[in-house]
Amino acid sequence: MAVPDPKISEARRVIRQLDEGAINRIAAGEVVERPASAVKELVENAVDAGAYRITVDYADGGKRLIRVTDDGCGMTAQDLPLALCRHATSKIDGSDLLDITTFGFRGEALPSLGAVGRLTITSRAGAEGAEISVNGGRANAVRPAAITAGTRVELRDLFHATPARLKFLRTDRAEAQAIAETVKRLALAEPFISFTLNDLSGEAPRTIFRADAQTGDLFNALHGRTAQVLGRDFADNAVPLNAEREGYHLIGHAALPTYSRGSSVQQFLFVNGRPVADKLLIGALRGAYMDFLSRDRHPAAVLFIDCDPHMVDVNVHPAKSQVRFREAGTVRGLIVSGLRHALAEAGHRASSTVAGATLGAFRPEPAPGPSAPGRVYQMDRRGSSRPMGHGFDGFNEFQAPSVRADAGASAPSESDSTQDAAQQAAPLGAARAQVHENYIIAQTATGIVVVDQHAAHERLVYEKLKRQMDEAGVAAQALLIPEIVELDETEATLLLSHAEALSRLGLAIEPFGGGAIAVRETPAILGEVDAAALVRDILDELSDLGESGALRSRLDAILSRVACHGSIRSGRQMRPEEMNSLLREMEATPHSGQCNHGRPTYVELKLSDIERLFGRT
Template structure:
């Protein structure tokens, strides 16, 4: 008995999918969740020139999404065409590199109409019209009442594809995603007013509101960041304005002492389009590498503007990814622009540090006298620091005490300086300085550690990184493509003390390594560098290791906690902090000083 070969199968039949199936497939790429639908509709409103956009939703957007704008509108005769796939007014199809609008694919409206109940009402000229499409089936255009612009209403999202509903999260999570989407678009368009309303309950609830800003771009963006990210961000952010090889960087970046526990306050835009791009995120992280610990994240709103031909936005249907023609130049612009701006901030530290300090004071428990505010305060004590061994060249310090030694009179005019005049040293670790408007508390060890670190980095940049030759060169086997990529950066790596040479085939010979690193696993270091080069086009792994060593040297070479300082030493430390960039935070992003205004101190004692 002959057995049929299981590998032999009848030839599959090739068939043309119908329009409804095509639209549902496209919807799977474009409309992932309710927030995706909101994004597409709001972007259409912005492209239409709207100055006010209202977004309403119910049940996390599953039951209702409604976007109303005051843009140019759509003519009634064009409404059926607007619901056809790949029909758009944004481009004519002749040049896909000249894209200056949010939308251009012509997929959003037909995709939404394929998976929900979509109604578009729009006014263009003297008459308004409306059209409804349900599950891909459009009804006839009919007259409607609308004063201006367009109103798009999407009900019962994914009712035509119920399996997709099972993959949605809770109403609260979906509503939060909608809010985040609207906030990103609000940052992109500070001159447009946005209102986000939740209609789920018995009465409407305004979730987010951002009035249109005025003034120049920086003033408008500063006001919009205060609306979206809060006044603390706006008060502790520094402006950015840099340009390189046809790319322009603008925006605001927060001081390192205003770092966050996650990347929730990182907003990146390319030609006004919100993006989630690995190259840009990596560049932002690299710019703060020297002033933040690994578990902290910078906060920033960055805009990269360039000619449309220098960036490809047609990479993904959701348009959240882009590809630059010269990614290395863009990355270098972000890193250098941010570092220059942070250095320009000098010794400045986040104002939230003072707020946290004041918040640590609390009234002594017990009833206060009648009609009299509580005037005795105590401060929550932090955990005690680990003791540090004495360093050669320093006398053994006495045990810390609560005794305050008043120094000699400072130089005339010191109180008018940013960090004031030293008045005392508390617990042989904290310098108390008086300014014209308050007091400054300085952590002497953290501050001096930063100063020493900056000196070491400057010396390293001026004199280069000393290299140590390996007695026997280490051979690292790589693929030929990886070898070529690594050797293309050999000159840059050599300036950091890592000398590589080709060794035939896909192998490289490591001849020298940075002396600061001591004994090092050269193969592991080379592969770490190669991973970063492949991912980002540039590597910071070696520089980061060298800086970590310099930071460690600075820590051990700085003024120790517990050492008594003379008045002239304290004032010299304050003056050097004022003249040194980034001295407002230690090497790990923690503040080196806290400034308390006299008005805040008086408020603690009920004197206001």
């Protein structure tokens, strides 16, 4: 039996004008999703007011109390009633909705908050302060109040006017964490402003987060603020970015691939200072690290894109978390090329946290029995040791003069000593031993380096193969019978607009009438390939991001496998000159600090850290 549609009625529905309270509660549903949304709106208002110090207090995850205090320009007694009216704002005059240089511009936050909670605004712009309160959308009269210069906005009992919304909130702890993340994100956007976040839930207030205002130029201020918000580890393992293209300017810091995360929690993206969660920017960030991280790892980065306000539309999402660029392809290309250039300039550098984890894994062991003096030992895979001179005497040249005298060998020449000193002065030092037939031990001027010979050589071979492919192009193989892929006309037009770029990667396509396309050539390195599936994968990325890396990623995956099979295998004994050659090549090759999957290729331990392990400090 068919169930009648409850939306269909024989009686004609009457069109009526909603009252102001209902309108504000509907608007609040878009603007105020949870306590963190209220904090975001109020802090943004404080920033727009020119504040230098902003304090955020909350209780019970923001459900019972949210209070934001600033030292900005403030409001007069005449401004307060107008501030609670919808679409009343001092940010814009309405003449040009693209010329937006402030966080707020719609004039919806305060009336929306007043419609769903108990809101009190106390402010002072001149000699006297004033206060106004609103409860469930009903405003009281303005009255005098004592306050220093600035504004204090207090929101109590959020959603008390719409109690059904309370059922959709999470626990106090989860909401408090969301508030902290919101304040930290805004603190990153404004490094010259001091932020303080306090939890008033308990008997005594607790300071959850504090970031003092930074000084100096913008770049140094951003670096200092990232250290305050994300921690010293991020700041120590991040590379700076500063790139520009066609009116778009990119600055910020991006972490090394070996400092990757298990989720995207340390990805912060800003457009003209506004925090955003735009899929175009997130996709570009992911694409820039595609060649360095496995699929289950995520990069960490703080990126700022600045441009003329007319080149980006920020009025496309109720929460203003998404934007639309006039030249989306240019922005994506700027992020990808800027990040890859910065990571390439880092060279062989790996994150310092790798060394910290290595030192933390050490445990005190009983002292082993004395070994024969003057002998250098190699450890095999079974854990037994043997002198290097038995069938493998490549390390004799590294032994000290006294050791050589004991062994009956001639003293090293002056040129050998000079060469060894030069190698020790190099970033990755001079090879001293090979253990378990896989790890190279090198001595530097300040410590030791442990290198995974297979992972390091795999990266070197991979980078060499990529350079060769870029220089010589991708060899294509012609299909005996072209494969016809049926698409709709819109998809075919989009795909054919990128035909030239795909041709450079070995994929030749051409129109075949209607919405169909013919695939005539595919990259030879891929071998037998499902051309239709490949084309549809590329088309999905083009539709979603405006650019596709599907074909390039497949080619890189093949090169990665070739590099893996063509690199030095684990278990192979290497001679000293081979080890030193590998170390020097690593120093000269970008991205050699991590393997093709983002794992570190070497660990550096400082001599001071090693001495601390033995209690010598």
